[in-house]
Amino acid sequence: MAASTSALADYRAVLTTRGVLVPVVASAIGRLPIAMFSMATLLYVQRTTGSFAAAGFVSAGTLAGVSLGAVVQGRILDRLGPTRPLVVASLVFTAAAAGLIAAIEAHHAVVVLAGFAFLVGLTQPAIPGASRALWTAVVPPGPRRDAAFAYEAISLEVFFILGPALAAFLVAAPWPGTGLVVAALCLALGTTAFALSPLVRQQRSVAASAPAGLLGVIARPGVRTVALASLGFGLVVGSVEVGVPAVTTAAGNVTLGGILLSAWSVASVVAGLAYSMRPWPEPLHLRLPALMAGFAVMGLVMAVAAPAASLWPLVVAMLLAGALITPQVTAHSIAVEIVTPAGTTTEGFGWVVTAATLGIAAGSSLAGIAVEQAGPPAAFLAGGAAGAVVAVVLWLRRSSLRHEPAPVTDQLSRR
Template sequence: MAASLSDYRAALTTPGAAAPVCASVIGRFPIAMHSLATLLYVREVEGSYAVAGAVSASLLVGTAVGTVVQGRVLDRLGPTRPMLLLVGVYLVAVAGLIACIEARTALPLTLAVAVLTGLATPAFEGSSRALWSDLVPPGPRREAAYTYEAISLETFFILGPALAAVLVLATPWPGTAVVVAASAEIVGTTWFALTAAVRRRSARIRDSRRAGSLPVEGGLLGVFRRPGLRTVALASLGFGLVAGTAEVGVMAATAFAGSPAAGGVLLSLWSLVSVLTGVLYGLRPWPRPLHLRMPVLLAGFGVLVTAMGLVSPIGSLALLTVVMMAAGALITPQVTAHSLGVEQTAPADSATEAFNWMVMAAVLGVSAGQALSGTMIDLLGPGGYALGGALGIVVAGLLWLRRGTIAATDPARVPVGAAP
């Protein structure tokens, strides 16, 4: 089912949507900015991509674990109170991380504080997405809302790192980008938690829990026990791996070409291409079912990022730009497919937890990609990040082997009149 531009407009202007949408723009913007800002900050202080990648990876590992734990709590307690508590803990943790970096403390201590900061980072991406089920009815408008979520999330994944790079390079103190990211997290999360729509959702969840009518996915893994959702998470992991590799690789490639500031510009252009293709993706129905689209999109993304790595040692920014923009055209279609995959494979009452599993997978992928890219660039030069793209192709192969777990729930595979 395709969504028209009027569906996007209707969804975003639904009564009660404006405040949480604006708050989520501020609070989610640093989702990928924080990690790259930390990486570049440590790189400036320590002079090593390997050390910087380790600190950034630790932050993202903590974020990934915290995302899932928070998602389960938010599904059971409602978003408002847990989010406000997290804001206070996060403020203390990020101040401690900055202090460790500035004091150049022993690496194990810095890594531990980075993990703690990640655990405390407010993760309301899932709550933002789940809120649409309260605001708009099923149909094209809700699909438009979910596509908007995918487009905005991917915009933040690409534009955030671009801003981080600019702030690190253009301001006197390399920690400026970390402070900006943390401030946006705190302001956006606090505002989102206090909006009327979120408070109503929290009250409804609390009432359902008291009445004993709130379904709970038990066990350590919760909703992640569902095979289809694990496959969607694998796709998200592969996407994050390739994207994280490219983010660090582009910065190294432009520095090698003699224009370090061009890295931020290229990442911004990447974001623009991603948004434009995302809108086009949402305006028309796609001919292939979801379980076939996801591995093909990831494979194409991996091939193009591998090509980016291979052309980087040439030092031609024009050639790198052409290949990079082609890769950017495959970004939002992947994230939209992941969001639709969560819709198909997870129960509505566990929507926040399910979506946060997907975010966790993407964050872990970005973490691994950044760490791998930094290490390979130190060892092999600006083209070393091609390995990350190649690994993305491998993940796409694994995704193809698991495609049947999504096919069973894909509406394109369900006969008319049959129950999905």
């Protein structure tokens, strides 16, 4: 009971830290459309072109841009501080989004739309990484900082529940591009407000603190291990996001797939709150492979449950798997702080985002092929097997998460 009270007190203390109210609210506005944007783009393009294939290709362009942009922007933010790069990114992103909308309205070729979508993803402000990195600067190490990272993971999961639903609602407006405009404006305005808030403007990283070389922080073994964990996480998530709709469609209930995926996210939020109060295993170098192994096993259980006459076994297995989502995202954030030198955490978070994005894309593709070749249960089998392989590799690399990064002389300073 004492542990729970302490944990709740940590959340309260973090969110009432002096000066964080404005950046917390602004970050929430800026992060809400992250999951909404790709869905709004897909639905808008599909309504305009009448083709799901074209819509999927354009949406994939956005994800490809995000995969590259998260790392590039993360490195820039670490070197220059968050304010100027985020403001510039917001302006360029807004222009790119306007260009995408104009191209869609002009019925340009799909390859042109995909090019604009890639630019939109590339310039999408890296506010998730900047928001998490801010906690590193304002909250001392310990339970409160862990609570801050748990808040980031839980809130982002909530946005992944609300975002696609909001996009689906707005596509029914008289103009199908409404959702895309709302998402772009929220992201740009929320990011700008975050970047210009007094607490964020005080943060400035010294360029000399960043590691030299083209690879940057990914050259560190510990960062590669965390990125691998994020990749494996994405592989399982991508397979489930394809497998569940495939199963419910085969069962004759197309809309049930979306409902189950929303329930999956709700389970993640609830379990994330409980898990953050008493995480297990306690040592982080054991926690990452253990959580990944549990996630992979539940994917395999879903493969066994999917062919059942009733959908209930699949629903139960899916909710249990969902309970492992937020704990993994939180563990990735904590691990990034451990394995990256001071002043490079935003780039480290960028690699986590990139790895997860690539994992989801690869998992979705692999699951789609598996469904076509062997039926819906094969999607979970493919994702679970891939996750199990990653869990084994994480176990073999666990020692890389034990070492603190080499100390650097230049630390995060205040203007």
